[in-house]
Amino acid sequence: EAQVTQNPRYLITVTGKKLTVTCSQNMNHEYMSWYRQDPGLGLRQIYYSMNVEVTDKGDVPEGYKVSRKEKRNFPLILESPSPNQTSLYFCASSPSGLAGGYYNEQFFGPGTRLTVL
Amino acid sequence: GENVEQHPSTLSVQEGDSAVIKCTYSDSASNYFPWYKQELGKGPQLIIDIRSNVGEKKDQRIAVTLNKTAKHFSLHITETQPEDSAVYFCAARGSNTGNQFYFGTGTSLTVIP
Numbered sequence: 001e002a003q004v005t006q007n008p009r010y011l012i013t014v015t016g017k018k019l020t021v022t023c024s025q026n027m028n029h030e031y032m033s034w035y036r037q038d039p040g041l042g043l044r045q046i047y048y049s050m051n052v053e054v055t056d057k058g059d060v061p062e063g064y065k066v067s068r069k070e071k072r073n074f075p076l077i078l079e080s081p082s083p084n085q086t087s088l089y090f091c092a093s094s095p096s097g098l099a100g101g102y103y104n105e106q107f108f109g110p111g112t113r114l115t116v117l
Numbered sequence: 118g119e120n121v122e123q124h125p126s127t128l129s130v131q132e133g134d135s136a137v138i139k140c141t142y143s144d145s146a147s148n149y150f151p152w153y154k155q156e157l158g159k160g161p162q163l164i165i166d167i168r169s170n171v172g173e174k175k176d177q178r179i180a181v182t183l184n185k186t187a188k189h190f191s192l193h194i195t196e197t198q199p200e201d202s203a204v205y206f207c208a209a210r211g212s213n214t215g216n217q218f219y220f221g222t223g224t225s226l227t228v229i230p
Contacts, residue, residue, distance in 0.1 A: 004160075031216070042123070042206060043161070043220040050216060058217055059118065090160050104149055104210070106218070108160030 002027045004109035006091050012115045013081055021076045021112050023091030031094040032074040033058070033106065034066065036087040043090065049074055081116045088113050119144040119211040123221025130197050131229050138224045140207035141189040149210040150190050152181060154203045155223075161206055165192070197228045 004025045013019055025032065033048035035058075045058030049068040063085055065077040074093075078085060092106040120143040130136050142150075148169040153161035167174045167181045167190065174181050178197075183190040194201055207221040 033218070035220075040222060042222040043208075045218055045220075048216060048218075056216065059219065092160075104151070104166065105163045106151075108153075108162065110160055111158075 002107075004091055004093055004107050006089075006109040006112050008112060009110065010113050012117065014117050015082055016080050019078050019081060019114075021078075021089060021091075021114070023074045023076065023109060024072050025074075025091075025093040025107070026072065027093060027095070027107065028071065029093035029095050029107070030071070031096060031106075032068065033092045033094075034064070034074070034076045035090045035092065036060065036085075037090060037111075038087050046076070046089075081114075083116045086114060086116045118217070119147055119209055119219040121207060121209050121219045121221045123207050123224060125224060126222065127225045127227075129227045129229060132197060132199060134197055136192075136194045136197055136201070136226055136228075138192045138205055138207070138226070139189060140191070140209075140221050141187075142209045142219075143188065144209070144211060145185075145188060147209040147211060150181070150183060151208050152192050153206045153208065153220075155206065156203045164205075194226075197226075199228050199230050202226055202228045 007022045030051045034046040035043045037043050044060045047066040049055045089112045091109040094106045123140045151166035154164045155161040178195045180193040205224045211217045
């Protein structure tokens with residue numbers, strides 16, 4: 001089944017304890033992205049990646065890191081989580097992110113609910 | 118960067134009526150405008166999209182219109198059904214690199230049977 005998977009789905013942690021949220025897609029998509037969803041703010045893009053070894057900052061990259069060593073995986077790393085990073089996180093992938101490209105639909109994962117105490 | 122505003126934040130309609138959700142954007146160079154539906158406990162799912170060179174697009178009960186001059190686009194759902202109840206997000210793809218997406222704040226639609 002074509003899908004985007006995220007792990008873990010739920011995580012409660014403490015301030016300063018490094019964590020990684022994994023994201024994997026099995027559709028051979030070039031474009032992958034991370035979003036956070038907060039009440040009243042909608043979805044905000046954290047980082048995105050056009051392809052392997054190519055990553056760019058989105059609207060709210062502070063406090064996050066990403067890597068794209070393989071096409072299928074795009075982990076989100078919080079080196080020193082803080083309470084303001086408590087949020088619902090979504091990973092998404094798309095066949096192509098190229099401007100003017102014809103394959104722009106983003107497929108979203110099920111989400112990871114993170115609580116930082 | 119791009120700024121996308123979405124209204125209303127909540128919308129209740131009777132089953133069978135139409136629902137309209139409106140979004141405005143700030144970057145006149147934005148060229149792609151998708152709409153996503155998010156059901157409770159799930160990730161958003163694309164329901165329709167439109168490119169800047171098109172004024173309207175329809176898919177069964179769903180339609181999207183784009184007014185480039187006014188920089189606004191709207192989602193129209195006709196003959197609403199209870200299963201249309203969800204949160205809807207509009208989005209715009211920014212023009213700086215063409216690869217960054219900006220989402221509206223969402224509209225919670227409730228269809229009353």
